Amino acid sequence: xxxSILFYLIIFLFGIVIGSFLNVCILRIPLKQDIVKVSSHxxxxxxxxxxxxxxxxxxxxxxxxxxxxxxxxxxPQYPIIEATNGCLWLLVITVKGADVESLLYCLLxxxxxxxxxxxxxxxxxxxxxxxxxxxxxxxxxxxxxxxxLNTLLGALCVSLFLLILYVITKGRAIGGGDIKLMxxxxxxxxxxxxxxxxxxxxxxxxxVHVIRMKVSKADHVLAMGPYLSVGVAVAALWGESLLEWxxxxxxx
Ligand SMILES: [Zn+2]
Numbered sequence: 001x002x003x004s005i006l007f008y009l010i011i012f013l014f015g016i017v018i019g020s021f022l023n024v025c026i027l028r029i030p031l032k033q034d035i036v037k038v039s040s041h042x043x044x045x046x047x048x049x050x051x052x053x054x055x056x057x058x059x060x061x062x063x064x065x066x067x068x069x070x071x072x073x074x075x076p077q078y079p080i081i082e083a084t085n086g087c088l089w090l091l092v093i094t095v096k097g098a099d100v101e102s103l104l105y106c107l108l109x110x111x112x113x114x115x116x117x118x119x120x121x122x123x124x125x126x127x128x129x130x131x132x133x134x135x136x137x138x139x140x141x142x143x144x145x146x147x148x149l150n151t152l153l154g155a156l157c158v159s160l161f162l163l164i165l166y167v168i169t170k171g172r173a174i175g176g177g178d179i180k181l182m183x184x185x186x187x188x189x190x191x192x193x194x195x196x197x198x199x200x201x202x203x204x205x206x207x208v209h210v211i212r213m214k215v216s217k218a219d220h221v222l223a224m225g226p227y228l229s230v231g232v233a234v235a236a237l238w239g240e241s242l243l244e245w246x247x248x249x250x251x252x
Contacts, residue, residue, distance in 0.1 A: 137187025201231030
C-alpha cells in the first residue's frame with residue numbers, strides 16, 4: 001500500500017515537472033522564442049526567477065500567484081497546466097499499467113495538452129509536436145516490430161482521407177497541422193483506434209463548437225487540434241473496450 005502510494009506520487013511529481021516545461025513551450029513556441037536557452041523571468045518586471053521560484057505547483061501556491069519582486073499576478077495557467085499534466089500521467093499509468101509503452105503514452109498526452117492550447121489560441125499546431133509524436137510512434141513500433149502493418153495503416157488511413165479533403169476544399173475544411181497530427185498519432189494508435197479517435201474528435205468538436213458559437217459567439221473558425229487530441233486520448237485509454245462494446249451492440 002505504502003509503496004504503491006509512493007509510486008503514484010512519484011509519477012504525479014514527474015508529471016508536474018514535465019507540465020512546467022509544457023508551460024514554457026506553450027508560451028514561447030508561438031513567439032518563436034528559444035525554449036531552452038532563455039531563462040524564465042517575470043513578465044512585468046523582468047525579475048529572473050530563481051530555482052525556488054520554479055518548483056512546479058508549489059512555488060505558485062507559496063507565492064499566492066504573485067511575483068516575488070513586483071507582486072504582479074502570475075497567470076493561473078501555470079499551475080493548471082502543471083496539475084493537469086500530473087493528473088494525465090496518473091490516469092495513463094492507472095489505466096495502462098506501469099511499463100515502457102505507458103511512458104510513451106504519458107509523453108503523447110503531454111504533447112497533446114500543449115499543442116491543444118497552442119492550436120486553440122493560434123489556430124496552428126507547431127510541426128515540432130507532430131514530429132515528436134511520430135518519434136514516439138516509431139519507438140513504440142521498435143518495441144513490437146511485428147505490428148508494422150497496423151502502424152503503417154494507422155499513419156495513413158485517416159491522414160490520407162483528410163489530405164484528399166484538404167486538396168478538394170483547397171484547405172478550407174481542414175488544416176495541414178491536423179493532417180500531420182492524425183498521421184503521427186496513427187503511428188501510436190494503429191488503424192482501428194485512429195479511426196475511432198477521429199470520429200470521437202469530430203463528434204466532440206461538433207457538439208462543443210455549436211455550444212460555443214451559441215453561448216459566447218465564438219469564432220466560426222474551428223481549431224480541430226484540441227478535439228482531435230481528446231479523441232486520441234480517449235481512444236488510447238479506452239478504445240479497445242469501446243470498439244468491443246460497439247461491435248457487440250451491432251451484433252456482428
Ligand atoms: Zn515581477
